[in-house]
Amino acid sequence: MTELFTPGAFEDSGGGPLYLQLQRLIAGAIASGQLKPGASLPSERELAAMTGLSRVTVRKGVAELVATGQLVQRRGSGTFVAPRVERLEQALSLLTSFTEDMERRGKTVESRWIARGLHAPAPEEVMALGLRTDDRVARLERVRSSDGVPLAIERASLPRDVLPDPMAVTDSLYAMLESLGQRPVRAVQRISAANLDPRDAELLGVGAGVAGLRIERISYLPSGKVVEFTRSLYRGDAYDFAVELKLAPDGERKPE
Amino acid sequence: MTELFTPGAFEDSGGGPLYLQLQRLIAGAIASGQLKPGASLPSERELAAMTGLSRVTVRKGVAELVATGQLVQRRGSGTFVAPRVERLEQALSLLTSFTEDMERRGKTVESRWIARGLHAPAPEEVMALGLRTDDRVARLERVRSSDGVPLAIERASLPRDVLPDPMAVTDSLYAMLESLGQRPVRAVQRISAANLDPRDAELLGVGAGVAGLRIERISYLPSGKVVEFTRSLYRGDAYDFAVELKLAPDGERKPE
DNA sequence: TAGTGGTCTAGACCACCCG
DNA sequence: GGGTGGTCTAGACCACTAC
Numbered sequence: 001m002t003e004l005f006t007p008g009a010f011e012d013s014g015g016g017p018l019y020l021q022l023q024r025l026i027a028g029a030i031a032s033g034q035l036k037p038g039a040s041l042p043s044e045r046e047l048a049a050m051t052g053l054s055r056v057t058v059r060k061g062v063a064e065l066v067a068t069g070q071l072v073q074r075r076g077s078g079t080f081v082a083p084r085v086e087r088l089e090q091a092l093s094l095l096t097s098f099t100e101d102m103e104r105r106g107k108t109v110e111s112r113w114i115a116r117g118l119h120a121p122a123p124e125e126v127m128a129l130g131l132r133t134d135d136r137v138a139r140l141e142r143v144r145s146s147d148g149v150p151l152a153i154e155r156a157s158l159p160r161d162v163l164p165d166p167m168a169v170t171d172s173l174y175a176m177l178e179s180l181g182q183r184p185v186r187a188v189q190r191i192s193a194a195n196l197d198p199r200d201a202e203l204l205g206v207g208a209g210v211a212g213l214r215i216e217r218i219s220y221l222p223s224g225k226v227v228e229f230t231r232s233l234y235r236g237d238a239y240d241f242a243v244e245l246k247l248a249p250d251g252e253r254k255p256e
Numbered sequence: 257m258t259e260l261f262t263p264g265a266f267e268d269s270g271g272g273p274l275y276l277q278l279q280r281l282i283a284g285a286i287a288s289g290q291l292k293p294g295a296s297l298p299s300e301r302e303l304a305a306m307t308g309l310s311r312v313t314v315r316k317g318v319a320e321l322v323a324t325g326q327l328v329q330r331r332g333s334g335t336f337v338a339p340r341v342e343r344l345e346q347a348l349s350l351l352t353s354f355t356e357d358m359e360r361r362g363k364t365v366e367s368r369w370i371a372r373g374l375h376a377p378a379p380e381e382v383m384a385l386g387l388r389t390d391d392r393v394a395r396l397e398r399v400r401s402s403d404g405v406p407l408a409i410e411r412a413s414l415p416r417d418v419l420p421d422p423m424a425v426t427d428s429l430y431a432m433l434e435s436l437g438q439r440p441v442r443a444v445q446r447i448s449a450a451n452l453d454p455r456d457a458e459l460l461g462v463g464a465g466v467a468g469l470r471i472e473r474i475s476y477l478p479s480g481k482v483v484e485f486t487r488s489l490y491r492g493d494a495y496d497f498a499v500e501l502k503l504a505p506d507g508e509r510k511p512e
Numbered sequence: 513t514a515g516t517g518g519t520c521t522a523g524a525c526c527a528c529c530c531g
Numbered sequence: 532g533g534g535t536g537g538t539c540t541a542g543a544c545c546a547c548t549a550c
Contacts, residue, residue: 331547
């Protein structure tokens with residue numbers, strides 16, 4: 001298996017910079033199944049010796065595969081093929097909670113709290129929740145995992161009068177809101193993509209720079225009051241959001 | 257302005273690796289407006305001399321800012337602060353076309369064709385479009401720009417009987433389909449995030465590895481026939497997709 | 513032609529993990 | 532303690548761009 005990385009393998013490896021040839025070699029071995037998820041690669045020094053490259057060049061080749069989530073590196077331990085993540089498909093137009101989604105799939109749900117408490121609101125929260133600047137805001141920040149795999153970071157802000165005691169939330173926020181008679185019935189979401197910064201990447205157990213799906217949600221009660229302002233980051237490789245589209249009415253399509 | 261990068265600036269720059277300190281310094285200068293979009297940075301060699309770092313370390317610090325789209329580098333020319341991109345908000349649940357969307361906003365639309373023609377279908381296309389393997393498929397691949405800024409790569413596949421002459425499509429595909437009486441009325445989309453590979457990144461004018469939004473769409477005629485299978489890549493920093501959510505009916509929410 | 517980013521090297525030390 | 536990845540250096544050549 002380590003015969004993959006003999007100096008010879010480079011001759012027939014197309015052209016271009018050496019680090020890209022190495023990268024293609026590794027990426028190809030992963031794609032073709034020669035290197036299976038969880039398998040360990042030779043150490044950087046070994047790779048350098050085997051290929052005749054310098055360690056710096058080996059690192060550059062490997063680095064991009066780490067940045068795109070195909071490899072993971074652990075200091076003191078080694079370099080490994082990233083475990084395959086099952087892609088979850090989720091309907092984007094139903095207002096459901098993470099806990100309920102996963103339970104419906106028969107998966108376990110774990111939460112790791114990063115922060116939970118009452119705080120003075122940030123300007124963004126004042127805007128989104130329609131607060132006064134001397135109001136206080138309940139903040140819930142946690143990493144959501146399923147079957148042991150971290151999938152998303154959820155940062156929820158709620159007005160204090162909606163959730164006076166954030167510490168009482170243990171698992172499903174929506175279940176808690178329901179028991180308080182404050183479950184939202186409508187929400188607006190905005191979706192974009194962003195590279196994960198080092199902090200968020202670590203929380204999700206991937207390399208810095210891996211693409212994440214950023215979702216901002218504002219939820220409303222039937223009365224129109226804002227219940228929740230949530231910013232989530234989903235692992236891009238772990239989620240597919242599904243939406244159904246309808247033809248826009250003619251009037252909206254062509255206003256002139 | 258170049259006093260930013262004196263050796264002194266490093267002393268008070270927090271701790272951690274030198275390349276991260278440099279990175280924070282540059283990122284901070286961009287965020288605070290000291291470095292404006294389009295501004296050029298000192299050359300790597302100058303930065304190295306000014307900060308007392310080696311050029312390799314300077315490059316490492318700069319590299320991540322390029323990979324996240326904050327800087328752009330042009331060989332032979334220099335390193336520049338990335339031009340600010342206006343974020344476009346688009347409703348995700350309306351089946352509209354790129355051309356019509358942009359026209360509604362009063363923006364110009366440009367298309368650069370990458371490929372356009374009839375081909376033997378790939379297995380993926382056979383599946384999505386319900387073709388026979390000896391059918392042929394019309395492929396339209398182009399870069400969509402607005403006001404001169406590339407925003408998305410669009411790769412559309414249509415059955416030959418829906419679009420017999422792909423070369424006849426010049427701007428709006430949907431306008432063409434409408435004139436053929438084949439405009440879809442319904443579609444299903446799947447959304448995820450991915451790091452742009454070097455090829456796609458170049459087409460969109462950003463660095464390799466920048467986060468992109470990947471959208472797969474399958475569109476249907478009223479009869480249920482599949483009209484279109486499109487894979488698009490949107491720049492993550494240029495798009496916000498908006499969706500409205502409704503509370504899931506109780507039966508769907510809790511099946512047991 | 514002079515300057516830029518892009519690639520590559522050999523060698524060093526550190527922080528961390530594991531047996 | 533021995534091996535791993537993480538950081539850093541000084542110096543070199545190349546391909547490209549701008550003038």
